Amino acid sequence: MNTPDAADPLHADPLGDAVLAARLLALSPRTFGGMSVRGGSPARDALVAALGGVIALRRLPGHVDDERLLGGIDLAASLSAGRPIRQRGLIEEAAGGALLAGMAERIDATIAGRLVQALDDGRAALVLLDDAADPDEAPPISLTERLAFACDLTHSREWRGVVLDAAKATLGQVAPLDDDALRALAATAAALGVESLRALIFAGEAARGLAALEGRARVGKADLAGAVRLVLAPRATRLPQQDDAAPPPEDQPPPPPDGERDDQSDSEQQQQDLDLSDILVEAAKAAIPADLLAQLAQGKAPRRSSSSGTGHKRKAATRGKPLGARPGMPRGGAKLALIDSLRAAVPWQAVRRKEAGRDAASHPIGPIIMRKEDLRIRRFEERAARVTIFAVDASGSAAAARLAEAKGAVELMLGQAYVTRSEVALVAFRGTSAELLLPPTRSLTRARRALAELPGGGGTPLALGLNAAREVAEAVIARGRSAALVILTDGRANIAADGSPGRPQAKLDTEAAARAIMARGIDSLVVDISARPGPEGAELARAMGGRFLALPRADARMIQAAINAVQPIGKAA
Amino acid sequence: MARFPFSAIVGQDEMKQALLIAAVDPSIGGVMVFGDRGTGKSTAARALASLLPPIMAADGCLYGCSAQDQVRYPDVCGTGKMVKRAVPFVDLPLGATEDRVIGSLDLERALRSGEKAFEPGLLAKAHRGFLYIDEINLLEDHLVDLLLDVAASGENVVEREGLSVRHPAKFVLIGSGNPEEGELRPQLLDRFGLSVEVRSPKDIEVRIQIMRLVAENERDPEGFVARWAGEDDKILKRVAKGKARLTKLEAGDDVLRDAAELCLAVGADGLRGELTLMRAARALAALDGAKSVTRKHLTAIAPSALRHRLRRDVLDETGSTVRITRAMGELFG
Numbered sequence: 023m024n025t026p027d028a029a030d031p032l033h034a035d036p037l038g039d040a041v042l043a044a045r046l047l048a049l050s051p052r053t054f055g056g057m058s059v060r061g062g063s064p065a066r067d068a069l070v071a072a073l074g075g076v077i078a079l080r081r082l083p084g085h086v087d088d089e090r091l092l093g094g095i096d097l098a099a100s101l102s103a104g105r106p107i108r109q110r111g112l113i114e115e116a117a118g119g120a121l122l123a124g125m126a127e128r129i130d131a132t133i134a135g136r137l138v139q140a141l142d143d144g145r146a147a148l149v150l151l152d153d154a155a156d157p158d159e160a161p162p163i164s165l166t167e168r169l170a171f172a173c174d175l176t177h178s179r180e181w182r183g184v185v186l187d188a189a190k191a192t193l194g195q196v197a198p199l200d201d202d203a204l205r206a207l208a209a210t211a212a213a214l215g216v217e218s219l220r221a222l223i224f225a226g227e228a229a230r231g232l233a234a235l236e237g238r239a240r241v242g243k244a245d246l247a248g249a250v251r252l253v254l255a256p257r258a259t260r261l262p263q264q265d266d267a268a269p270p271p272e273d274q275p276p277p278p279p280d281g282e283r284d285d286q287s288d289s290e291q292q293q294q295d296l297d298l299s300d301i302l303v304e305a306a307k308a309a310i311p312a313d314l315l316a317q318l319a320q321g322k323a324p325r326r327s328s329s330s331g332t333g334h335k336r337k338a339a340t341r342g343k344p345l346g347a348r349p350g351m352p353r354g355g356a357k358l359a360l361i362d363s364l365r366a367a368v369p370w371q372a373v374r375r376k377e378a379g380r381d382a383a384s385h386p387i388g389p390i391i392m393r394k395e396d397l398r399i400r401r402f403e404e405r406a407a408r409v410t411i412f413a414v415d416a417s418g419s420a421a422a423a424r425l426a427e428a429k430g431a432v433e434l435m436l437g438q439a440y441v442t443r444s445e446v447a448l449v450a451f452r453g454t455s456a457e458l459l460l461p462p463t464r465s466l467t468r469a470r471r472a473l474a475e476l477p478g479g480g481g482t483p484l485a486l487g488l489n490a491a492r493e494v495a496e497a498v499i500a501r502g503r504s505a506a507l508v509i510l511t512d513g514r515a516n517i518a519a520d521g522s523p524g525r526p527q528a529k530l531d532t533e534a535a536a537r538a539i540m541a542r543g544i545d546s547l548v549v550d551i552s553a554r555p556g557p558e559g560a561e562l563a564r565a566m567g568g569r570f571l572a573l574p575r576a577d578a579r580m581i582q583a584a585i586n587a588v589q590p591i592g593k594a595a
Numbered sequence: 596m597a598r599f600p601f602s603a604i605v606g607q608d609e610m611k612q613a614l615l616i617a618a619v620d621p622s623i624g625g626v627m628v629f630g631d632r633g634t635g636k637s638t639a640a641r642a643l644a645s646l647l648p649p650i651m652a653a654d655g656c657l658y659g660c661s662a663q664d665q666v667r668y669p670d671v672c673g674t675g676k677m678v679k680r681a682v683p684f685v686d687l688p689l690g691a692t693e694d695r696v697i698g699s700l701d702l703e704r705a706l707r708s709g710e711k712a713f714e715p716g717l718l719a720k721a722h723r724g725f726l727y728i729d730e731i732n733l734l735e736d737h738l739v740d741l742l743l744d745v746a747a748s749g750e751n752v753v754e755r756e757g758l759s760v761r762h763p764a765k766f767v768l769i770g771s772g773n774p775e776e777g778e779l780r781p782q783l784l785d786r787f788g789l790s791v792e793v794r795s796p797k798d799i800e801v802r803i804q805i806m807r808l809v810a811e812n813e814r815d816p817e818g819f820v821a822r823w824a825g826e827d828d829k830i831l832k833r834v835a836k837g838k839a840r841l842t843k844l845e846a847g848d849d850v851l852r853d854a855a856e857l858c859l860a861v862g863a864d865g866l867r868g869e870l871t872l873m874r875a876a877r878a879l880a881a882l883d884g885a886k887s888v889t890r891k892h893l894t895a896i897a898p899s900a901l902r903h904r905l906r907r908d909v910l911d912e913t914g915s916t917v918r919i920t921r922a923m924g925e926l927f928g
Contacts, residue, residue, distance in 0.1 A: 207806070
């Protein structure tokens, strides 16, 4: 199952494809929107440097404000000049080239929103440098969706001799794709589970771009395969449903970093009997990034980067990023926003001096006249931010009868949580581990999926479950929100904190974990949903200073009602 | 950049129908589009704006006031004579500040002449047109509340920064979003007149057709728009005729009864659903050039008018659309 491209030495190191993507981007930044490059390796630096040699790259700092991004009045210059002075925005300045955003996984939602509009209008192209370490982190999906290419250079071992030539070719010199080519691309996208039409359109343009780079006027098989590899493969959400989906060899000898694409003809000869879309699907399979491939092979959804919303709000909260300033008095813990207050006062100086009986022109300089209404206070994350963390015991003892009810109750509470704009997280523990199935979210859809996939059975690592839940709660609290734990279990721990079986140690560890929760002052509720509640649940609740409910015969709705009565979700934090 | 022509959008019939109905009768209260990325939500919404017949507005008025607005809001509008202008379409970026949305002190004039003047925001721009919010489910809560308030009252009242301004802001809200990335509060959902679900077309031929059209547009946007101008013009005429016909159409008692029964059967909360259903059926009839509103119009629009109003049963996986279709089958056969 050798494909033309796996055999092509240029493409064995991820840098090869990244260079190819960069060449395409340089061909027409507006058409391709840009590229995101993951992993801070020397390869990436070399690539960015080379790209900067052929198109203008304008750095976009993470703290850029609206005025600088879109242009507007330069307040400082205007004040010193005494007349309004406009400044061009970065988007405008980067026209024809691309904006280069480092730490793209931290791009602020405001800025992402602006960039999305600029991308949609063809006013900007974007190179995102994705430095995410945590698999949950990623640049806003609203941006990456609009960029044709995504490369991962984390494991690239090459960096030398990356040179891009100034584009001599143009997309316009290549004929549009014929029906066979369109059909093959569409079929390949379908086989890979790529639904977005944007991706498909990018793939078509990329194929034309590849032909243009080769100086051809028509799109050939190799161009289509290249487009599939560059555009569709990184977006795959499933493996093509074909026989032997053996992963491609991962570590091949480092190739020469750049060169001519040749020796395609031989392999094409071998493939001639195959249908075009089969060739493309094969090309895609060989190009699916290794980590994505591993996830897909396990049947897991690919790294669903944090949606631009929740992810950003979370990050914003960690960094204590203000939402902007509002008029108000700095009291009750609110902080004065000095610059904003000055900004609010400055335009009024001429008027106020007039009112104060002084001639503005003859006294251009003097103390700034501030009034109460100028005062601005900083706002931080302002939503009623309460996160209810469910820790669900999915062990054999608890799961046998009651897991379904527990799931139902969690879903019901979620349904309610989303009404009140609070968030829910879900930790499940069974066997020898505890897992955060659902980071704090408001999405019912995601929660339902996480619950549906939750298997039952195995031992009861209660201590691990409690620790995991506490860690989530601590992270939530660190972001300035409040957390509450709801633990659904029978309390019969039999797996210790280190994953080893044995009741006595498990019991000790559980007590320690419970006390840690009490020490952190986290609100908690233990719900014993086993058919015959023993004393363990109540003891557990006592150890963590929480409340206890025994609900042996309740259905999902009753559990929800009972939990609610004790602990209303979404009450003001 | 030239907008993609509305008539060149392949498939997505329900979304197109909902947008046209909102154009015929803006009082229906906006359209919410649910769906995955890259399904042409934004394209359709943006295409709609360039399709609509121009409006008459006061010359030089920053708010695009109509003759009636001029009388109601003499302070903001002045007495400019009426001239034609395009229906406004405002794209509200995620992360827009409150200042940008509701308007703020005009810094430039304050600096230049020490004058206290109001710089209208996006709400003013959207008056008599469309306000489009992509990823509305990710919008900050306080902005959503503000938008709802203005959308419901048709008026933007600014009392801040020493400014005191009241100006008209009647617009059709078009929201889009992917429920996977955060739900919309039901209070907000309910305010939308219609909601539609769009999916990426699965049919290969349809997808190929879309690629072909997009590539064609990419190569030669002006020529492409020109080629579709005829088709767009037909739709424009339909909308204009529909608008004119709307006032003459009234839903009969039988249709009203159908609407009430259907809402009851599917458990759509509140009177708003019933009213919207009726209005939407009437707008559809007007758009179709029908002589009267019939059950056919009602059933055609019912999923869009009701699916976001059903009481949510998280344990019931059955989609809202299925529930509505089933109820219609039982009631109307």
